[in-house]
Amino acid sequence: MNDPLIIAGVEYKSRLLVGTGKYKDMEESKLATEASEAEIVTIAIRRSNIGQNPDEPNLLDILPLDKYTLLPNTAGCYNIDDAVRTCRLARELLDGHDLVKLEVLGDEKTLFPDVSATLEAAEILVKDGFKIMVYTNDDPIMAKRLEEVGCVAVMPLAAPIGSGLGIRNPYNILEIVDNANVPVLVDAGVGTASDAAVAMELGVDGILMNTAIAAAQDPVMMATAMKNATIAGRQAFKAGRMPRKRYASASSPIDGTFF
C-alpha cells in the first residue's frame, strides 16, 4: 500500500517519528531508532561539553543525515525568545535545515504547552523561513490557529509528555483531524503499542514518541512493536472499521441448518 506521510512537500514511508532522548547509551539509541524504522528523528540542541571527553560518540554519527531527517526541537524552552534562538542555532548547526519541532512549555509539572507563546513563536519562525511542526494541546481551536499562521504540521498531545497515559481525549483529537488541512501527529502521551494503534485509528497522520520506547524494559523490542502498531492502526483506519452494534450478529448463515 503506497500511503506516504507528506510533510512540507516531502514524502515519508514511516508514520512513526521518534525521539532520541532518555536512552541508556548511544548504542541503545541507535538500535531502537533503527528498529522503529522511523525516518524523522528528533534531537535537542545543548551546550557542548567544554573540556570533557572530546572523543565521546556524537549523536550525529549514529544518525547519518543521508538516512534520517533530523528534527531539532525546542524542548526545554519556556519562552518565545529561547525557542526562536534554539531553532536558529539548529538551522546553523544543520547547514540550513529548516524543518523544526516547536514547543514552548508553560509549566514544569505538567509540561503542557504555553499555547499563546507557541503561537507567537510560530509566527516569528514562519516569517523567518522555518517549516514548523508544532507541539500543542488537544484544543481544536488552537490547532487551527497554528495551521493558519503557517505551521506545516500540528502535533497535539495525547496525554502529558512522558506520562504514558495514552489517548485521553480521543474526541478532541478526532476534531483536530477533521478540521485540519495539514498533517496532524500525536505528540506525547503514548505508553504502549495499543495507544499508538488507537491514535492511528482516529485518523491522525502520524505519531511522535520517545519515552514509550526509551523507558520500556526492552526498548528495541518496543520500537518494533510501535512500528507495527502504527502500521496496523493506519491500515485499520484506511480499511474502515465495522459499525458498533449493541446486540450479536451471527457470522454463520442460518439457511441450510439441518437441526
Added chain:
Amino acid sequence: MNIILNGEPHTLTEQCTIGSLIEQLELTGKRVAVEVNLDIIPRSEHNKHQLQENDKVEVVHAIGGGAV
C-alpha cells in the same frame, strides 16, 4: 582576554578567532554552532570573526532528545 563561554568565565589569548577557539576546545571538525552575544556566527565566518573582551559565546551541538 576574558569571555563567557557556555556560561562560564574563560580566558583566551589576545586576537582569537572563533576558529581558533574551536581548535583550542578540541572541537575542530565536530558539528557545532556558535553564537556570540546572541548573534549566530555562520561556520563560514569562524576563521574571520575576532572575539572581543567580555563576549558571551555559546557553542552548541546536537544531543538525544524527544520532548523536554
